[in-house]
Amino acid sequence: MEEHGGSGGSAKQARSAHVDTSKAERAVWLMKCPPLVSRSLRAPPSDPSRPVAKVVVSIDPLNSNDDDSPPQFTMELAGTEAGHIPKCFVMDMSKDFIPMSVFSDTPQGKISVEGKILNKFDMRPHNQNLDLYAKLCRERTNKYMVKSRQIQIIDNDSGAHMRPMPGMISFSTSGPSEKKKPPAKATDTKRTRRDRGEMEEIVFKLFERQSNWSLRNLIQETDQPEQFLKDILKDLCVYNNKGTNQGTYELKPEYRKSRD
Template sequence: MENKDSYLETSKAERSMWLMKCPALVSRSFKNPRPSSIPTSSSPPTPQAVAKVILSIDPRVSNDDNDSSSPQFTMELVGAEIGDVPKRYSMDMSKDLVPMSVFSESSQGKLSVEGKILNKFDMRPHDENIENYGKLCRERTNKYMTKSRQIQVIDNDNGTHMRPMPGMMIATVFNEKKKTPTKTSETKRTRRDRGEMEDIMFKLFERRPNWTLRQLIQETDQPEQFLKDILKDLCIYNNKGTNQGSYELKPEYKKASDDSNP
């Protein structure tokens, strides 16, 4: 007898869906929406709307290949729980979209096609919020770069656990001789949180406008490919000129940084 769960459910395969890349601040607010109603024994809680999308079309412009005639998408976050996070964002729609579909897997292991990607968007703070967004990123960077130190009181103050027991010193020396020296460049680096790394990058470019990839790896101790992905979103690469081979912030982020400095 065949197992029905081994089949792929395709009843929703033609449903249109959007793929959106958003900042870490917005992503966290999407993941923790508050219920809009109190659940009862007979009804589950109703999820609260987290954002609304505004589509702007200029009827005076003819429908040609110019970017100015394309529909403009804007997203506004709703709800008081987002705090100081900017509420208005521009959604840049990509035109070179590779055909993609969305799949899901249930707790029982059943696979389903949830729909196909109709539009792909890159989300960025709206021009009117870019200064506040840059200020918020710098504040978070300062918070992450401030090291907190803790003092712990030891209950056992006779120092017994701090002295090596008989035989421990010999074993330690023996193990150190057998260890193979590891090169620093080969040490596996641990990724930080994406939002935390973006804040650190803004702080570094405040200190200096141009950085090479090698300098940023040494400064942040992060994996090379991880840094390249962040630099692709935040920076431009100089192929020529006096700063050839280095990265600098994109104009929209650089403007916010310059305006905030006295």
């Protein structure tokens, strides 16, 4: 790394621009977890002496050293929020990802490399908690489906402010060659993406109504961007390429079992 000469403020700025790489080779884990797990890990513990969670590593002693099957990781939460919150989660480990590192930035402007990501984990509810997780999804979906309505009382009930004022209405004559522009299609309007956790709960609710859905009907029901909805369906559903339900999605067996 090149050093810059000088003194005073210029030397201080040059030092703050350096990146601390003393911990660049430290191995760290990257874990993708549901929001409810993140809230439980961040919540202050009732007993500071107890850990907020523990990770259980399961290894089959009968496997040979040549077996490349990875060990099984499970996280058990020590304390959870009120309500139907699962406590046991499976951590699916993967090593096939683009090399990444973790950086930190202090308020003083110092940048440090905290480590290199060794393993990547995707968290999902354990099989023993599927029924509990499905119940939690139904409760949240019902909560989001309720529309809040407001009643506003108009003080000026004469209706004068509702009538158009002079000069607001303009009359125009159109010739025979002029054509009215067709109304914009629904697909032309930009759809706003919802929170992913909220959308997963809405998808579960829709599949409780019927077991098979086409992509077009799901877009009409959820009013979400097509690619965003496809990414969610890829994680939760299977696509039927043939058979009586060809061209439709249905829930994966593990989610369909919990729904039943």
